[in-house]
Amino acid sequence: MTLLEMSVLYAESADKLRGRIAQLRAAERAETDPETARRLRQRAESLRPLLRETRELAVLTAKYYDRSYHKHEKYTL
Incomplete structure (x- = not known):
């Protein structure tokens, strides 16, 4: 699996998390x-x-090989 493929999975996971948070907020209200x-x-x-x-990881993995992208300091070794 490539980093670009991983970025798609991270983005999908983020969408699911966002949806779950919205469900919980609606249930709270x-x-x-x-x-x-x-x-x-x-x-x-x-x-x-x-x-x-x-x-953050979706963006990082999508742009990892882009020379103009300044990598996120949190995930840099």
Whole structure:
């Protein structure tokens, strides 16, 4: 598997994460029990870092061999 192929998979995963976060936010807004709403908000917030990293990796793997792309310092050895 090439890095370009991996970037597509990362982008798809990011879309799924974004959708799940949206579902959790909608469920939180519809929830009448404050404790359940808090748990749903917590679950959504726990996915935010994963979404951010997945998007970053999608860009990094898509542009890895592009000479004009300045690589993300977080993922540089």
